[in-house]
Amino acid sequence: MTSDVWLPFHADEIEGLPEDPAYRFWDGDQDFPADPAECAFYVVPYMKPPAVSQRPLSAMTSVRVVQTLSAGVDHVLPSLKSLRPGVVLCNARGVHEASTAELTLTLILASLRGVPDFVRGQDAEEWRSGFRPSLADKSVLIVGYGSIGSAIEDRLAPFELARVARVARSARTTERGPVRPLTELPSLLPESDVVVLSTPLTESTRGLVNADFLSRMKDGALLVNVARGPVVDTKALLAELESGRITAALDVTDPEPLPPGHPLWHAPGVLISPHVGGPTSAFWPRAKRLLAQQLTLFVNREPLRNVVLTTGT
Template sequence: MTSDVWLPFHADEIEGLPDGPAYRFWDGGQDFPADPADCVFYVVPYMKPAAVSRRPLPAMTSLRAVQTLSAGVDHVLPSLASLRPGVELCNARGVHEASTGELALALILASLRGIPDFVRGQDDEEWRAGFRPSLADKSVLIVGYGSIGSAIEDRLAPFELARVARVARSARTTERGPVHPLAQLPSLLPEADVVVLSTPLTESTRGLVNAGFLSRMKDGALLVNVARGPVVDTKALLAELESGRITAALDVTDPEPLPPGHPLWHAPGVLISPHVGGPTSAFWPRAKRLLARQLTLFVNREPLRNVVLTTGG
């Protein structure tokens, strides 16, 4: 029986890995560390192009589990049809909540308080004083209320908000209050001063933020995207930004990376960060703890956590 585990970290860097498997280091390089057919547990390299992450999958004929180090799994989904039935796909729930929550808050505050304008003023030695919007007393709508959406609300809690509304695929009740279904978005959008996107990219959320969605946002509202670029229709967003009716803070874009010369770079009222919600110092310890836990469960033949889907199901 094969027992290769492919890791994007060297095994001696991860405390608590169980004995038994043969740990192979592969971080997306041209050469594979061993025969992919012998791999039973594949940890997808982090922050590599989707084509790189998917390259060994068709040859992994003994595979039993795929573990991403990202919250989203859209980059590996196209290759799952080539896998044998019964392979479990797991995401990195618990790894990115802290850093993505921090960035969402940073983007909101920077956009509202005009930090980019202050930086440009410092570059030009100009004292750009004046009144700016505050986060206090604002209404925030979080679209995509999973673990990351919840972590964002954790960080918004001290800021004296007027209201937080939550939207997810289906309705439910939490300790903080109700989570509304996606179908109620049209009635919730006009009430929000800040709309935060933290939803996974699926067929139902691709292009969710289209011209109709944006037209329902109130004048002067801020759109914050820490989800995936294709959740937003870039052409529709550009039209709203160029009109000056709303503003945006984007950690992800479509296309991505945003190429030189793209009009989104210089659209009025937009702040862009280069998809840095996850890669911080908080990533490493949380990712390694996740791998140690998952592989211990795997070796002991116990149910894995964070299972998103099982092939052939």
């Protein structure tokens, strides 16, 4: 049985790795570190284009686990159909919650309090004072209430909000309150001052934020996207932004990276960050702990954490 493990870190950088596997360092370079057919456990390089992440998969005829270092798995899904049945796909739940939730709060506060305008004023040596919206007393809607959505609410808790509503694929109850199904969005959107998108990209969420969704948002509302760019219909969002009816803070866009000259760059009322929700100093220790845990479970033939799906089922 093959025992090669492909890692985007050097094995000696990760404490607690089991000794048995043969560790191969590969971070998306042109040359593979070994024969892909000998790989049993593939850790997908982080922050690489989908074409890079997927390139060795078709040749990984012995792979048993594909482990992403991102919460989303949409960048590897197209290649999983080429794998034999029984391959387990795991995500990086527990790695990105803190940093993505931090950025979400940053985008909300910066947008409401007018920080981008202050920066432009500083560049122009202009004192741009005046009243700005506060997060206090606002109603926030979190669309996508997994571990990241929950972490976002944890950080919103001290801000004296009027209300937090939670939406996910299916209804359930949490310690903080009910999670409502996606079908209730039409009634929740008109009541929300801030709408945060933290849902995974799936066929059901692709284009979820379309013209109808946006038209139901209340005047002056803020849309925050820390999910995936294609969750939002960019053309429909541009129309709303250019009307001045709503504002937006986007860590992800469609297309991405956003090319020079794209109208979204200069749309009124938009703050754009370059998909930096995950890559912070918090990533490295959490990612390495996850890999050590997962590989220990793998070697001991115990159930893995964060299983998203198993091919052929």
